[in-house]
Amino acid sequence: MRRELNRLKSARFTVDEETEDHPWLKERECLLLVLEARMLLKEMVNLKLKQERVRNGDLSASEIQNLLRSQKEEQETDWITEIQELKRNLVSEVRRNHVLERELNKLDKRIALLIKNRGNIQEVMVASSSKKSKQGAVGKAEFISDSRKLEHYSNLFYLLQTEPKYLANLVYLMNQENMSKFLDTVIVTLYGDAFSPREEYLILRLFQLAIQKEMSATKDVAGFLQADSVVPKMVMSYNTRKQGKEFLKGLCAPVIKLVTAQELNLEIKPLIIYQNMINEAEISSGQKSTLDRNIPEDQIMENKDVKEILNQRISQLEGICQQFVDAILSSLAKFPYGLRWICKQIKLIAQEQFASATDADILKFTAYFVYYRFINLAIVTPETFGVLDREPSSQTRKNLLSVSRVLQNLFNFVQFKNEGAEKAHVPLNSFINKNTEAVREFYSDLIEVADPDDYLQVDKYMELTQKTKPIILVSLNEMAQTHQNLAHHIEKLAKDKEDPLRLILNDLGEVPQMCPKEDDREIQLTLTNRFKQNMEEEISASASLYAETKELIISTFRLIPVQGSDQDQTLLGILNSGKKYAKEKSNNSLGSQIDKILENIKTLEAEGFISKTDNYASFLRDIALEVANRAQIREQQRKEIKRLTQTLKNLRKHQKYLNEQIQQYNNYLQDCRLKHYQPKTKKKSKSKGDNPNKIGPFKFSYGALQKKGVIIDSDVPALSRKKTVFYISSEEVGVFDIG
Numbered sequence: 001m002r003r004e005l006n007r008l009k010s011a012r013f014t015v016d017e018e019t020e021d022h023p024w025l026k027e028r029e030c031l032l033l034v035l036e037a038r039m040l041l042k043e044m045v046n047l048k049l050k051q052e053r054v055r056n057g058d059l060s061a062s063e064i065q066n067l068l069r070s071q072k073e074e075q076e077t078d079w080i081t082e083i084q085e086l087k088r089n090l091v092s093e094v095r096r097n098h099v100l101e102r103e104l105n106k107l108d109k110r111i112a113l114l115i116k117n118r119g120n121i122q123e124v125m126v127a128s129s130s131k132k133s134k135q136g137a138v139g140k141a142e143f144i145s146d147s148r149k150l151e152h153y154s155n156l157f158y159l160l161q162t163e164p165k166y167l168a169n170l171v172y173l174m175n176q177e178n179m180s181k182f183l184d185t186v187i188v189t190l191y192g193d194a195f196s197p198r199e200e201y202l203i204l205r206l207f208q209l210a211i212q213k214e215m216s217a218t219k220d221v222a223g224f225l226q227a228d229s230v231v232p233k234m235v236m237s238y239n240t241r242k243q244g245k246e247f248l249k250g251l252c253a254p255v256i257k258l259v260t261a262q263e264l265n266l267e268i269k270p271l272i273i274y275q276n277m278i279n280e281a282e283i284s285s286g287q288k289s290t291l292d293r294n295i296p297e298d299q300i301m302e303n304k305d306v307k308e309i310l311n312q313r314i315s316q317l318e319g320i321c322q323q324f325v326d327a328i329l330s331s332l333a334k335f336p337y338g339l340r341w342i343c344k345q346i347k348l349i350a351q352e353q354f355a356s357a358t359d360a361d362i363l364k365f366t367a368y369f370v371y372y373r374f375i376n377l378a379i380v381t382p383e384t385f386g387v388l389d390r391e392p393s394s395q396t397r398k399n400l401l402s403v404s405r406v407l408q409n410l411f412n413f414v415q416f417k418n419e420g421a422e423k424a425h426v427p428l429n430s431f432i433n434k435n436t437e438a439v440r441e442f443y444s445d446l447i448e449v450a451d452p453d454d455y456l457q458v459d460k461y462m463e464l465t466q467k468t469k470p471i472i473l474v475s476l477n478e479m480a481q482t483h484q485n486l487a488h489h490i491e492k493l494a495k496d497k498e499d500p501l502r503l504i505l506n507d508l509g510e511v512p513q514m515c516p517k518e519d520d521r522e523i524q525l526t527l528t529n530r531f532k533q534n535m536e537e538e539i540s541a542s543a544s545l546y547a548e549t550k551e552l553i554i555s556t557f558r559l560i561p562v563q564g565s566d567q568d569q570t571l572l573g574i575l576n577s578g579k580k581y582a583k584e585k586s587n588n589s590l591g592s593q594i595d596k597i598l599e600n601i602k603t604l605e606a607e608g609f610i611s612k613t614d615n616y617a618s619f620l621r622d623i624a625l626e627v628a629n630r631a632q633i634r635e636q637q638r639k640e641i642k643r644l645t646q647t648l649k650n651l652r653k654h655q656k657y658l659n660e661q662i663q664q665y666n667n668y669l670q671d672c673r674l675k676h677y678q679p680k681t682k683k684k685s686k687s688k689g690d691n692p693n694k695i696g697p698f699k700f701s702y703g704a705l706q707k708k709g710v711i712i713d714s715d716v717p718a719l720s721r722k723k724t725v726f727y728i729s730s731e732e733v734g735v736f737d738i739g
Helices: 002-017 025-056 061-070 080-116 121-136 147-162 165-170 176-190 197-216 230-239 242-262 270-285 304-329 337-353 359-380 394-411 420-446 476-488 500-508 533-559 571-584 588-606 617-628 630-677 682-686 702-707
Strands: 471-475 522-526 695-701 725-732 735-738
Touching: 061 533, 061 571, 061 617, 080 176, 080 630, 147 165, 147 176, 147 471, 147 476, 147 500, 147 522, 165 197, 165 476, 176 197, 176 230, 176 471, 176 476, 197 230, 197 337, 230 337, 230 359, 242 304, 242 359, 242 394, 270 304, 304 394, 304 420, 337 359, 359 394, 359 420, 394 420, 471 476, 476 500, 533 571, 533 588, 533 617, 571 588, 571 617, 617 630, 695 702, 702 725
Parallel strands: none
Antiparallel strands: 471 522, 695 725, 725 735
16 A cells, blocks of 8 residues: 555656646545545554553564663662551551540640639549549550460451451441541551552452442432441541542642632621621721611612622632632542542442432432532641641631532532522522533543552452562550450351351450550551461462563563564564574573573463463563553652652651640640649648648548549449548649548
8 A cells, every 4th residue: 555655646746747637637636645544544543553552461572672672771679668668657657646636635625624624633633533544444455465366366457458348347337436436447557558559459349348238228319428327437537548638738729728818708698798898887987887787688789889799709709619610620630549439339339229319319429429528628627638737717717618618519510599598699500500511521530430450450369469468557455446346246247157257256265455545555467368378378489480580581581682573473482582592692691591481481381370372472461561561660669759758757747746735735734733732821831741742631422433433433332332431632743642
């Protein structure tokens, strides 16, 4: 075809030199254009096919060699170990900050109690003592000193992490009071790493099972979205991790900071505008306004000044809302993959479960999880997600709530009604109509994502090829609490007597006691698979040999000449050609390397890892995929190291701030204690004997202390408790003598 095209082009030049009335001139010109179009189309198709073959790894040996030569050769540094260490440090710092934040909140409450009771330090100390008494009664966790029991716990948490059916069922058996704390354990401890494909893959499997279970027990769409249902709570915990916060910060920060800087007032209720207008006029003039404050809203709307203010604010509100909409609609490429896939699963499962539900009903799921329970939270509480460094002013908060109200109607496809409190928002219905179709397309595109196997490049066999065993950071009390929850519900979680969960719990024995707060600490637990140990060792050895052989082949392909199209393009063909080349060049190192590859191929074939029946085409395809994605993988590793390092730096900076705050709060409480012990008069101090700081003794009945929560339980016989009294005194700050 190319030869025919050239002949016609030559004919064109010849014809151009002749008269335009040459016979068949237009027909020849048409034919030439058709041939050119066909050639261009063929080249485009070939390019598309080649790109597809590269993406699928369907390349010949020579094409792999050419691809290698087109890549910059560099030292193959393995960054996996560094990334894993950074991730472990990151999770440790996140969990440590959570503990510090909880401690800071407790101190804040104690100081508030002090202020409320005008410095009554005894009440603060009683509250603290009761908690310590309750915790101290349960004793220390001795189980970590037993290496055998610790091994069983590593088996248990591995099973929970990799077999989500147990957790998916357990969350529905727990009461609401313990649900929030347990979800933190599930999300933060087991999947808190969540910066690697493995943890993301496993937690998404957990979500899939939980969604299936909850929808199977739900009658309709509304029931699934109730406040006490489990999946929405799980999704909210999932969204507060690093990926979700970083996305929300990048999405909302530019617009919210603009709203904060402008100091706007977006209040559009006519009555409030009217009242504020009168107040401002009176303050400005120093005289009472002649306007009637008690006129109905219809008359207020006729006021020229109110109309002007209202139109201006509606315009400002619409402009800010549009900026949010534009930012959201353009964020699809950066939107967290996990939440997109969860929404996809919810839609697919809902379509099967709720046959009578309309598309509009099912779309409510996406709107609920994407906007209401994710983006909306960052708009109304930007300081919680790090969008703002400090709490916004009260006016900014009101403005953000106004924006949120409009966006919520838009992303739920609901228009404002011309009645009640919504009446003032009716002019914004045109804004909603203008953006409705774009939001529908956004929701539709949002759930168009590949499954985790393809997107994360992870599958169910990944555990058998892990180079390093997974590690989690878990506190002693979390271990004991998880054990207790599982043991309490074991009959429903594992009915089979040979179920792995039941076997592990049987080996663990009794549930350990909870630690006192001061003795609780985190340990690094290496997770192991107890039930496939032999298979794991066997396959892991083969997998290691498989990876080693791939690297040797890639290195060899770089060293030998590119195979011509007329030469054998199979794996063995290029290796045999390489042996001849090594012999010709007297390259003993290359020859030995190829011999090692051939030896490994025989071993891998004997173990069923590769097959000669297809001339090792599957193995060659895997090598092609490795080469095609090499640069991308390396770049991802570079970016991951940089991102993790910066995040660690920020977390430690915040940790320093929390420690400083805790120290200041503790110092304040200690000062209050010391002041309380100081004698109020010299006369009173002399009556205390040698220790002027002594207070008491004070007399309390058993019933009074029990009512205040000081006594949790005791060995005092029930019949004697009414007559029992306690004398409490103190000579040292924070230490009480009980007689």
